[in-house]
Amino acid sequence: MLSHSILSYKGPLSFSTIDWLLSEFKIASQEHKISFRTYKKMISIMIEALENITRYCDHFTCNGNDQNGFCPRCDINHDQRVIELITSNPVKKEQVPSLREKIDNVNSQDGEELNELYKSTITNGQFSSRGGAGLGFIEMAKTTGHKLEYAFEELGGEYSLYTFRVYLDM
Numbered sequence: 001m002l003s004h005s006i007l008s009y010k011g012p013l014s015f016s017t018i019d020w021l022l023s024e025f026k027i028a029s030q031e032h033k034i035s036f037r038t039y040k041k042m043i044s045i046m047i048e049a050l051e052n053i054t055r056y057c058d059h060f061t062c063n064g065n066d067q068n069g070f071c072p073r074c075d076i077n078h079d080q081r082v083i084e085l086i087t088s089n090p091v092k093k094e095q096v097p098s099l100r101e102k103i104d105n106v107n108s109q110d111g112e113e114l115n116e117l118y119k120s121t122i123t124n125g126q127f128s129s130r131g132g133a134g135l136g137f138i139e140m141a142k143t144t145g146h147k148l149e150y151a152f153e154e155l156g157g158e159y160s161l162y163t164f165r166v167y168l169d170m
Contacts, residue, residue, distance in 0.1 A: 006032050006083070007076040013089075018050045021074060028076075038083060038170050041143050042076070045085055045166055048136035050074060052164075053089045070155065084167040090159040096152050099162065102134040107147045114142050144168045 006028045009021055022043060029039045053072045072089040091099065109117055118138045141148055149165040 003077070003079050004032065005075065005077050006034070007074070009075075010073040011071050013050065013053050013072040013074075015054065018047070018054070021050065022046060025076065032078065034078070034083065035170065038168060041168055042083060042085065044143055045140050045168070046074075046076075048140050049085055049087050049164060049166070052136055053087060070159070070161070078170065081170055082167050083170055084165060086163065086165045088161055088163040090155060091152075091162045093154075093158055093160050096160055096162075099150070100152070102137055103148050103150050106134065106137045106141045109141070111142075111145070114138055118142070140166050 007021065007025050009017075009024075011017075025043065025046060026039070029042070034042075053074075070090045073087065075086045077084050077086070106114070106117070118135065121135055121138065137148060144166055146167055146169075151163045153161040153163070155161050
């Protein structure tokens with residue numbers, strides 16, 4: 001985690017919460033003197049990452065007291081050189097292999113290969129009812145120019161805690 005916190009949220013996540021977080025990031029980025037270029041890129045990344053949480057977390061109810069550590073979380077931190085977004089949320093264990101495969105596939109591509117992967121993904125029509133084609137991961141990797149970082153931690157029962165981290169040079 002980087003030294004300066006810009007934004008931290010833990011609790012239930014909905015589309016209205018995402019709107020609020022985007023507004024809060026706008027205010028906080030001005031207070032932290034984040035360049036407009038970096039702000040625009042991070043907004044794009046936030047939207048993708050937070051929509052992923054709503055897409056994969058809808059089967060789990062977070063009551064807000066978070067005694068079990070299962071509530072979704074979003075943190076944005078920075079130092080002089082880098083800004084990072086870290087999200088975590090519970091996912092069903094059955095979704096772990098698919099998420100891991102999509103992220104590993106994106107991470108195995110270079111810049112030009114990512115462009116080709118994006119084109120082929122958008123035209124192949126293989127979207128699930130949740131979206132789920134991996135376009136968001138491709139977009140985040142293209143936007144940042146860095147590998148996407150992730151981890152899964154067993155929570156017991158049928159859930160794992162999915163932690164996602166992406167960083168952007170400032």
